[in-house]
Amino acid sequence: MNANRRNLLLGAGAVCVGAAAQGRIAQAAPNATGSVARPGKVRTPNGWSLPHRMNAGVKEFHLVAEEIEHEFAPGSVAKCWGYNGTTPGPTIEAVEGDRVRILVTNRLKEHTSVHWHGLLLPSGMDGVGGLNQRAINPGETYAYEFTLRQHGTHMYHPHADEMVQMAMGMMGLFIIHPRAAEAERIDRDYAILLHNWALHPGTSRPDPAVMQDFDLWTFNSKVFPATEPLVARTNERVRIRLGNLSMWNHPIHLHGVHFLVTGSDGGRWPKSQWRSEVTEIIGVGQMRDIEFIAVPGDWAFHCHMAHHTMGPMGHDIPNPQGVDQSALAERIRKVVPGYMPMGEHGMAEHQTHVDSGHMRGPENTLAMMAGQGPFGNIEMGGMFSLVKVRDDLAPGDYRDPGWYQHPAGEVAKRVSADPDFGRPVRRGKPANAKSDALPTPKKSGHEGHH
Numbered sequence: 001m002n003a004n005r006r007n008l009l010l011g012a013g014a015v016c017v018g019a020a021a022q023g024r025i026a027q028a029a030p031n032a033t034g035s036v037a038r039p040g041k042v043r044t045p046n047g048w049s050l051p052h053r054m055n056a057g058v059k060e061f062h063l064v065a066e067e068i069e070h071e072f073a074p075g076s077v078a079k080c081w082g083y084n085g086t087t088p089g090p091t092i093e094a095v096e097g098d099r100v101r102i103l104v105t106n107r108l109k110e111h112t113s114v115h116w117h118g119l120l121l122p123s124g125m126d127g128v129g130g131l132n133q134r135a136i137n138p139g140e141t142y143a144y145e146f147t148l149r150q151h152g153t154h155m156y157h158p159h160a161d162e163m164v165q166m167a168m169g170m171m172g173l174f175i176i177h178p179r180a181a182e183a184e185r186i187d188r189d190y191a192i193l194l195h196n197w198a199l200h201p202g203t204s205r206p207d208p209a210v211m212q213d214f215d216l217w218t219f220n221s222k223v224f225p226a227t228e229p230l231v232a233r234t235n236e237r238v239r240i241r242l243g244n245l246s247m248w249n250h251p252i253h254l255h256g257v258h259f260l261v262t263g264s265d266g267g268r269w270p271k272s273q274w275r276s277e278v279t280e281i282i283g284v285g286q287m288r289d290i291e292f293i294a295v296p297g298d299w300a301f302h303c304h305m306a307h308h309t310m311g312p313m314g315h316d317i318p319n320p321q322g323v324d325q326s327a328l329a330e331r332i333r334k335v336v337p338g339y340m341p342m343g344e345h346g347m348a349e350h351q352t353h354v355d356s357g358h359m360r361g362p363e364n365t366l367a368m369m370a371g372q373g374p375f376g377n378i379e380m381g382g383m384f385s386l387v388k389v390r391d392d393l394a395p396g397d398y399r400d401p402g403w404y405q406h407p408a409g410e411v412a413k414r415v416s417a418d419p420d421f422g423r424p425v426r427r428g429k430p431a432n433a434k435s436d437a438l439p440t441p442k443k444s445g446h447e448g449h450h
Helices: 003-012 019-027 162-167 326-333 349-355 433-437
Strands: 015-017 053-055 058-073 076-083 092-095 099-106 115-117 141-147 152-157 172-177 188-197 216-219 230-233 237-244 250-254 259-264 275-277 279-282 287-293 297-303 370-373 376-380 384-390
Touching: 152 162, 152 237, 152 259, 152 287, 172 188, 172 237, 188 230, 230 237, 237 250, 237 279, 250 287, 279 287, 349 370, 349 376
Parallel strands: 058 099, 092 172, 188 237, 230 384
Antiparallel strands: 015 141, 053 058, 058 076, 099 141, 115 152, 152 172, 188 216, 237 287, 250 279, 250 297, 259 275, 259 287, 297 384, 370 376
16 A cells, blocks of 8 residues: 555544554554654653654554553542553653554443544544544554644543543543744643542442532542642743543642643643633633742642542531531441541541541542641642642652751741730621520521512
């Protein structure tokens, strides 16, 4: 087959590759040494970039859709679906103008496809099963081949039984680097995919039928404190690429700096469009790039939806705030030995009880709050991580540098243990013991009648 005919066929649609043909494609012409080329320069925390082979001038990648065993954090392991053994699947990195061929082998027990989210390509390569191509049946390998006509942060995911397959973890990042130099040099380039999961207590498979009441909110399919920190050297320029394939919008907030929003689904924006923020909403199906100059310290990086920075928790339960549960607890303990009531004065005690072993949760379920810092419990989970910046970090060193050593006089400290300390200015009426007797407004049932 000549090159023109090959391009014509591959450009028309994703092609099913038989076993013999697959061997020819994969082995025809790797690189000069026959080895796999090194992956690119983006760091995917808790993840990895997929190596490629050069085959007759084409960068060739190979994805395998399969059931995997995935750990969200120590104590929670599930049977998920992913690519090449992980969720998210490996990050694909290439350069604007590259010709790429992506082989997709289906080791699932149902058909699948792959949509290249945000990429400009021929209709037959867009990956919508039944519309642009035949579905990839179990055991089959398909080839997608196209030329990259853009740069920026993009994603890939199935477009076949999408609700189930994405809920089970099938997704990944597709980074296209510009052929020309960046407008500003990037020293550290991170990529994070946002997702949500419904892993019911004591179970081992995510529930794809849940639409809102998720209990795991993840950065690259990990929850805090298992999320890998983002490290940098002081004054380095850091970019964080964010893609959202969850079912919620996420206001992502970074402490310590005002970052610039510099790119989106359409690539890096002209500098005239860059804007300064401290929180950026990443909508469902969207990508955003943020950049900042690193300043020393340990800085929280998280979704600002408060429940998205928590671990699994019970929903639709009575509000225990302000309720003395001691008498009820004694009665419950006769039926459920070891039962401990919480929530009368807030939920901060939860982590202390769990960490000390006083309160054992359901099997294969994480605590609602977790994480130990240098000053005590961090009381976070879910979409929470840390940006760690140090003066003495070597270029290219991504190891966790440990906790920040604050300069003298730069840590908040206690000045009194007296709750009546000082002369604070107040408005309104502070609650007191008699506040519990306040009547609860009741409706007569006739509102709105005239």
